[in-house]
Amino acid sequence: MSNGVAALNAPLVGAAGSRARLETPSLLLDATAFEKNVSVLAEMAAVRGMGLRPHAKTHKCAAIAKAQLEAGALGIACAKPGELLALFEAGVNPLMLTAPVASRLKIDRLAAAAARGADIAVVVDRAQLIADYAASARAASATISILVDCDTGLGRTGVTTPAEAVALARMIEAEEGVTYAGVQAYAGNVQHVLGFEERRAANRVANERLQAIVTALKAADLAPGIITGGGTGSHMLDFEDQVLTEVQAGSYVFMDEGYRPVDLHGAGEEVFRFALFVAVTVIAHSANGEAITDGGTKSFAIDGPPPRAFLDGVEIGTIAWAGDEFGRLKTHDGHAPPPAGARLECTVPHCDPTANLYDVVHLVRDDVLEAIWPIEGRGLSD
Incomplete structure (x- = not known):
């Protein structure tokens, strides 16, 4: 296992409440x-x-x-x-x-x-x-x-x-x-x-x-x-x-924001569920009070609509890019910027190249980290 978040998260496999305790940025599969x-x-x-x-x-x-x-x-x-x-x-x-x-x-x-x-x-x-x-x-x-x-x-x-x-x-x-x-x-x-x-x-x-x-x-x-x-x-x-x-x-x-507006079966209804997320952590706040996260353009492929950010399962805003390493949470009306240390789960603009940014994917079921799977073909674009 790598020396990154996967190694830090490995001890959490099977632990109650481990989904909310994951080190980030990390790729999640519901x-x-x-x-x-x-x-x-x-x-x-x-x-x-x-x-x-x-x-x-x-x-x-x-x-x-x-x-x-x-x-x-x-x-x-x-x-x-x-x-x-x-x-x-x-x-x-x-x-x-x-x-x-x-x-x-x-x-x-x-x-x-x-x-x-x-x-x-x-x-x-x-x-x-x-x-x-x-x-x-x-x-x-x-x-x-x-x-x-x-x-x-x-x-x-x-x-x-x-x-x-x-x-x-x-x-x-x-x-x-x-x-x-x-x-x-x-x-x-x-x-x-x-x-x-x-x-x-x-x-x-x-x-x-x-x-x-x-x-x-x-x-x-x-x-x-x-x-x-x-x-x-x-x-x-x-x-x-x-x-x-x-x-x-x-x-x-997986599904992603690029496919979200596509009416797959002609009924305007969801056919496949969003299963892939990037978990990020609020690490600071800007001078105007916006939450800054630890996931930027090195954590998401950005060739698609912006990610939606969820806190405890509730959509609270979207992510704008604040650099290669950082994101800026744009909260929806009625939602306050979460505090430092809050973990957000974000949809992805484009699933294929986003998965290619990670060595592993964290399989989560309900509130538990169930397994950490290697992405064997990661980076192999040859």
């Missing part, structure tokens, strides 16, 4: 909300007869990934080789790398892991990448599954036409050491469209482009066994459209 989020999406997917492959770019934590697998997930998606390999070493399998790479050394590391038992699938967007994966797999006496990466509107990676997808699928089938597994199409441009009907329309455009690719592959006798994509913002729409065979939702497990 066990009740977390477990509910995992089960809710798993049940929705099961009812629709679709698979889930939750994306670990959100949490990078083996304990969380294992909970998702135990709830019925087909596997775990990863954005980068580093986080995938860290999760494999921590006992997570199967694993899918959802972005192309351009490093033969990284490909060799993936192939070596496959030779040691990692069940790895990857995506490709060009012929050379297929050849590189195949050569590394053969050299390692391993097998790697490959999906064709398709761009249906995000404008980041992937082929855009049915002809390109068919050509790559044929190349995969012709290589030894790799197997053709299907296609990926992540409509990231859809996920944060706020209105449900507007998001449905945007997602339908993406799925129509994907359906044209799937139809062409079937006509070429290359029917994709896996059609993967989607996310937290589009999960219900993808369950409805039934073009994908599985959904790669990630943020649903």
Whole structure:
């Protein structure tokens, strides 16, 4: 365990009232909300007869990934080789790398892991990448599954036409050491469209482009066994459209302020609970009486709406930044700045990069610190 707050908090595990005694800044995971989020999406997917492959770019934590697998997930998606390999070493399998790479050394590391038992699938967007994966797999006496990466509107990676997808699928089938597994199409441009009907329309455009690719592959006798994509913002729409065979939702497990205004199911109601918080402590007060906390921009990813701050479960204000190390509590009307030593629990602007700032996450249930989980993929953006 690190020499930071995790070491200071370790003696509190299992102690009554330990949640309120945590040293800060510390990353908290509310066990009740977390477990509910995992089960809710798993049940929705099961009812629709679709698979889930939750994306670990959100949490990078083996304990969380294992909970998702135990709830019925087909596997775990990863954005980068580093986080995938860290999760494999921590006992997570199967694993899918959802972005192309351009490093033969990284490909060799993936192939070596496959030779040691990692069940790895990857995506490709060009012929050379297929050849590189195949050569590394053969050299390692391993097998790697490959999906064709398709761009249906995000404008980041992937082929855009049915002809390109068919050509790559044929190349995969012709290589030894790799197997053709299907296609990926992540409509990231859809996920944060706020209105449900507007998001449905945007997602339908993406799925129509994907359906044209799937139809062409079937006509070429290359029917994709896996059609993967989607996310937290589009999960219900993808369950409805039934073009994908599985959904790669990630943020649903934590939730954040960026997703808070997104009407996920069209009823204006909460679907997933806020489970991730950053605990901070009031360390002083400014000359005008504002509470200053010990959590600044090194404790929160700030690419999203400001965190809401809670004292004893009551929302009392929002956090404004007072520097890299410090926050400034902007209290709501009717709430006085809390005294020095008061501990606040704050929502996060953006959950994925916030989790990446911490070595561990503190699992809390009611008022008790239940466990401290390592975030094995923390900082592994390679």
